[in-house]
Amino acid sequence: MADEPMGIPPKDRAQEGIRWYIHNAGLTGGDKLPSERVLSERLGVSRTALRAAITQLISMHVLESRQGSGTYVLPPKPINIFQETRNFSDAVRRVGREPGARLLDARVVDADEVLAAKFDLAVGSRVFEVRRVRFADDVPVAVETSYINYALCPGIEGHDFSRESLYDVLAHEHGIRVGHGTERVSIARATSQEAESLLIDEGEPVFFVQALERTAAGVPMEYLKAVYVPSRYRFASNGCKNGVVPEGVSSTWLTW
Template identity: 70%
Template sequence: MSVMSSGIPPKDRAQEGILWHIKSEGLKGGDRLMPERELAEKLGVSRTALRAAIMQLISTHVLESRQGSGTYVLPPKPINIFQETYNFSEAVRRAGREPGSVLVYARLIEADGDLADRTGLVVGAPLFEMRRVRFADDEPVAIETAYVNYAICPGIEAHDFAVESLYDVLAGEYDVHVGHGEERISIARATADEASLLRVEEGSPVFFERALECQADGVPVEYLKAVILPSRYRFASNGCENGSRLKEVKSAWLTW
């Protein structure tokens, strides 16, 4: 491949070339890139531009450098596309990885004033509260605290959410399906407890997500708070109306 110049900065041309090379060669997480000299020749870019592009892709967690060994492709990050109704396990599987969870706690509580406001339920309404650390393969990705409307799923606390999917249980046992939702995402820093669960340093940047998921008729299903590692999970928009998905081929650009 010879990357056309057409006024594109050399580093950007090299970066696009590397991503093209990964895709065209079918490289997966853990595969090593060819030596810099050979890759620069193949892409038609300078080694200076190639090194700058590799550093950029390392900073965005597409590649990693292993001293004395070379540059390796990292596994693709799961992605939440705002307009599409996803659960975590589905997003991880779509990235070709295996979802997992560690249950921190699960209990029945009553909605206080804040939770009542956020869920649209009344103060004192029963909620099933559950906190889990979510994994992609063996990497912790997020800490999720879910508050589920207990009125639509009585007895749900009997399930073992260390191994079961919340949304699978809601659909299979209670015929409860999420029809639409609202999400808010901001940037925060991991507390000491969060950092310990996510295996990162205290103060590491994280996404902080709040979401309210409802049935098609507007009945609230789940209010979610999540602390998510940007290095291991992504968010994107597909440009469609809510609930609409792009065809698989059209969303291939989201691979990395």
């Protein structure tokens, strides 16, 4: 252990070193890492530790190995920092990628008992439902179903949410912005329909997210159910209260 600062295993030091190198060298999706010899010397780790770290980062979908060519950086995964990220598009743009959507359904429905309870409405009240496959560049990342309190935004069904941002329409057309909310993330398995939309295998593990968003006045505005492919999306916390970005501390490192 004498040669391991603070007792950190060599493989873990190598993994953090690779992440540091990618960030500080400005590497992005498609860029190639230096050779093992060069990188091990640059990071001050053995080639055995470096290989183990690369294998782990490949399994985490940070890197990919191309037969006979070398090791390459994958495009950064969008990250939802609970206290800072307002919507999927924000999360995608903050890592330099382009958000997109394929509309599956958009309609006004009557709230059942579950939805009515979420929104503090009477059963049968009108709710706007929009279901979309969400993309980062051309890669499907999530299937999201949003339910919006229709009383707050009558006529919203006239918009094309295959092209328009739901939150932008709510903000600019109806003056509605998220004030605070609660989210729950768990693990589920992709249904056949979700797997088809996301180009993954049926039964593959996915993040299952439920969220209830409220206006600044505390009025329930959106209930969200979504599944995300773990290899294509991440979640994190900055340790602060909801909506607060820590002063003097950047959350950039969370996107490495």
